[in-house]
Amino acid sequence: TAGNKIFHFGACRVSMSTTEIRAGFTAIKANIQARDPIRTLSILSYPHSLHKVQSSDRCCITHHLFNFYVDKVFKHCKTEDSFVNRKISSIANSFLSMKRKLGQCHEQNQCTCGQESTEKYKQILANYEGLNVTSAAMKSLGELDILLDWME
Amino acid sequence: SGELYCSLLNPRNVRFESINMKNVLHWSAPEGTGNGVLYKVKYSVYGVGKWIRKPECRNINRTWCDLSSETSDYEEQYYASVKAFLNGMFSDWVETSRFNPLTDTKIDPPLVSVSSTDKSISIVLTAPEKWKRSPEEESVSLLQVYPGLQYNVSVLNKKTKKRWFFSISNHTLVVPWLEPGTAYCVSAQIHVSTPLLDSGFSKEHCIATLKDK
Numbered sequence: 001t002a003g004n005k006i007f008h009f010g011a012c013r014v015s016m017s018t019t020e021i022r023a024g025f026t027a028i029k030a031n032i033q034a035r036d037p038i039r040t041l042s043i044l045s046y047p048h049s050l051h052k053v054q055s056s057d058r059c060c061i062t063h064h065l066f067n068f069y070v071d072k073v074f075k076h077c078k079t080e081d082s083f084v085n086r087k088i089s090s091i092a093n094s095f096l097s098m099k100r101k102l103g104q105c106h107e108q109n110q111c112t113c114g115q116e117s118t119e120k121y122k123q124i125l126a127n128y129e130g131l132n133v134t135s136a137a138m139k140s141l142g143e144l145d146i147l148l149d150w151m152e
Numbered sequence: 153s154g155e156l157y158c159s160l161l162n163p164r165n166v167r168f169e170s171i172n173m174k175n176v177l178h179w180s181a182p183e184g185t186g187n188g189v190l191y192k193v194k195y196s197v198y199g200v201g202k203w204i205r206k207p208e209c210r211n212i213n214r215t216w217c218d219l220s221s222e223t224s225d226y227e228e229q230y231y232a233s234v235k236a237f238l239n240g241m242f243s244d245w246v247e248t249s250r251f252n253p254l255t256d257t258k259i260d261p262p263l264v265s266v267s268s269t270d271k272s273i274s275i276v277l278t279a280p281e282k283w284k285r286s287p288e289e290e291s292v293s294l295l296q297v298y299p300g301l302q303y304n305v306s307v308l309n310k311k312t313k314k315r316w317f318f319s320i321s322n323h324t325l326v327v328p329w330l331e332p333g334t335a336y337c338v339s340a341q342i343h344v345s346t347p348l349l350d351s352g353f354s355k356e357h358c359i360a361t362l363k364d365k
Contacts (some may be wrong), residue, residue, distance in 0.1 A: 005300075005346075018346050019345060019346060019348070022346055022347055022348060023348065026255070026347075026348070030249050033249060033250045034249065039196055039198060039199075039231055040199070040200065040201040041199060042198055042199025045198070045199045045228075046199045049227055049228070051227045142250070145229075145252055145254075145255055145347075146229070148346070148347070149227070149252070149254050149255070149347070152300075152346050152347075
């Protein structure tokens with residue numbers, strides 16, 4: 001795919017392209033973030049930024065987050081705007097393929113989960129469950145650039 | 153009896169304008185207001201609870217406020233907000249959209265320096281620096297902020313009008329097999345693929361290859 005890059009998550013090396021996800025998200029970012037009125041909470045960054053995660057835990061956290069977005073976010077982000085909906089489903093499809101690729105590492109035990117990543121993911125779920133599903137999903141979608149910035 | 157409630161129209165088009173992560177909040181005056189309107193500014197880090205006032209932008213009559221220092225951590229995202237005052241009336245707080253310094257900044261073109269021999273020209277490119285608080289502060293090149301940063305270089309033979317394009321990650325480029333005694337013009341652009349950020353092209357730097365010995 002255009003813009004494929006090798007991502008290093010500890011021992012796991014995955015060739016992926018985030019270019020399409022970035023482009024899709026940039027196209028709907030203002031629309032999605034405008035639907036999130038809560039400034040005081042971040043799903044991914046509260047209380048600590050993803051950037052504080054140790055590199056040894058990067059693979060596990062990324063694997064968790066891909067599952068999180070596929071299982072708990074995209075399906076709850078229907079809008080009245082067909083353009084936005086199309087972009088969301090295109091992003092979701094890209095996530096599915098990235099999830100599969102990272103899953104292979106997980107199966108080959110190259111994606112070990114330390115305490116930090118487990119704790120961090122629990123915190124993300126707690127932040128998510130602290131809101132109603134639609135608000136939590138829309139806020140998570142609006143934070144996609146936080147995930148991408150950290151991944152890249 | 154009802155209290156007369158006079159409110160001022162809101163500031164308009166409140167947004168961040170950012171170049172090389174010099175992040176300046178800009179807005180337009182409320183519609184129909186002339187001089188005399190004053191403003192105050194506050195900002196917040198996304199995901200953190202509180203709004204923080206910017207003292208240097210309190211009761212100002214200009215329509216911008218430099219928040220570079222407050223938004224210099226590009227691993228965070230921000231909101232800013234402006235309120236207008238005039239003769240005891242005041243507007244609502246008007247907010248920006250969420251500002252991500254990493255993806256929402258614009259990048260200046262690279263610095264270009266060229267030298268030549270009889271059959272080649274050497275090009276050295278320098279990426280701009282990230283905004284810094286003071287000249288004494290350590291410089292951070294945007295190359296460190298965007299590790300995938302590349303340069304697109306254009307080389308034009310002024311005589312034949314033939315143009316070559318190069319896309320390089322390295323900051324130096326030697327273009328060989330050129331014609332002696334000929335003028336060539338070089339221009340360069342910065343390209344970051346993720347997040348997608350392109351600078352404009354630099355102005356042209358022209359140089360002539362040396363004449364044949």
